[in-house]
Amino acid sequence: MKVLCGIGGSDDSFRALDQTVERAAVANDDLTVAVVDNEDSSVAPDEVMQRARAAIADAGIDADVRRVEGDPGSRLVEIAEREEFEKIVLGGGHTSPMGKITLGPIAEFVLLNAKTSVTLVR
Amino acid sequence: MSDRRYPDAAADDFPAPPTEFTDREDRTVEIRPYGGSEAAYESLVEMYDAFDPSDRAQGIPPGGEKRIREWLDAILDDDCYNVIAWCGDQVAGHATLVPDGDAYELAIFVHQEYQRAGIGTHLIRGLLGHGQAEGVEKVWLTVERWNRAAVSLYKKIGFETSNAESFELEMGLRLNEDEEDGTDEDDEG
Numbered sequence: 576m577k578v579l580c581g582i583g584g585s586d587d588s589f590r591a592l593d594q595t596v597e598r599a600a601v602a603n604d605d606l607t608v609a610v611v612d613n614e615d616s617s618v619a620p621d622e623v624m625q626r627a628r629a630a631i632a633d634a635g636i637d638a639d640v641r642r643v644e645g646d647p648g649s650r651l652v653e654i655a656e657r658e659e660f661e662k663i664v665l666g667g668g669h670t671s672p673m674g675k676i677t678l679g680p681i682a683e684f685v686l687l688n689a690k691t692s693v694t695l696v697r
Numbered sequence: 698m699s700d701r702r703y704p705d706a707a708a709d710d711f712p713a714p715p716t717e718f719t720d721r722e723d724r725t726v727e728i729r730p731y732g733g734s735e736a737a738y739e740s741l742v743e744m745y746d747a748f749d750p751s752d753r754a755q756g757i758p759p760g761g762e763k764r765i766r767e768w769l770d771a772i773l774d775d776d777c778y779n780v781i782a783w784c785g786d787q788v789a790g791h792a793t794l795v796p797d798g799d800a801y802e803l804a805i806f807v808h809q810e811y812q813r814a815g816i817g818t819h820l821i822r823g824l825l826g827h828g829q830a831e832g833v834e835k836v837w838l839t840v841e842r843w844n845r846a847a848v849s850l851y852k853k854i855g856f857e858t859s860n861a862e863s864f865e866l867e868m869g870l871r872l873n874e875d876e877e878d879g880t881d882e883d884d885e886g
Binding site: 670671672673674675676677678680683 | 754755756757759768771772793795796797802803804839862863864865
């Protein structure tokens with residue numbers, strides 16, 4: 576399957592990265608990791624790129640890592656449509672001190688606007 | 698996450714528990730702070746184990762006894778404030794304040810057998826009275842926007858909406874005036 580995994584450096588985005596890479600190794604997915612701007616993230620995009628490349632190398636698969644600038648939600652939806660991705664994978668949300676899950680603005684936008692299926696990784 | 702907004706003025710005084718009242722079903726209900734006893738802990742586990750999954754909010758309470766215990770261990774920690782609504786030796790409801798930086802996150806759950814009887818209002822007022830007495834300054838919560846009953850309860854209590862841009866509404870309440878200084882006149886409007 577042609578999969579687009581969008582990560583911005585939040586904890587849940589790294590969880591999504593690891594699980595998507597693992598899954599791609601088993602299912603032989605055609606994976607692209609898009610490193611997007613996330614203003615809520617404390618990890619710089621370069622470091623996020625490195626983490627993505629390392630995860631891909633560890634899994635021994637071949638996947639594309641690219642830096643995607645601009646509004647993250649709309650850029651992911653646009654890339655998925657233009658390049659005919661079949662699925663978008665994102666982090667499953669931030670967990671509050673109480674344990675409540677809240678979805679960030681990127682996930683909300685992609686869920687409502689994507690034409691493809693969207694997977695949120697918990 | 699730290700730029701949450703709160704009302705400028707502190708809320709009125711809430712009654713500090715223990716308090717007792719008769720609910721709309723004529724049941725005697727007592728609101729008491731959680732004291733850490735094993736019996737109270739097990740009664741809480743029992744309530745959450747029987748909790749209707751359709752009343753879950755944003756993933757809590759979790760399902761299954763093991764996850765319920767893990768979750769309770771985190772929110773019943775010494776730095777949290779917890780209040781229980783008791784009907785005899787049964788837990789009718791539970792409300793909690795969990796520290797988050799300089800504020801506290803609030804959640805409240807009333808077991809389905811005890812809903813629509815006025816217990817939620819007493820319970821949240823009891824929790825806020827407890828927090829107020831302990832010097833808590835700021836409280837925030839999130840609520841699913843379709844949950845009108847909860848949203849109107851929070852508004853009635855004095856919570857103001859601080860963020861309405863997501864699936865969930867975020868609301869804030871000031872319980873006590875700022876201790877450090879009174880010059881909290883930042884970017885209003």
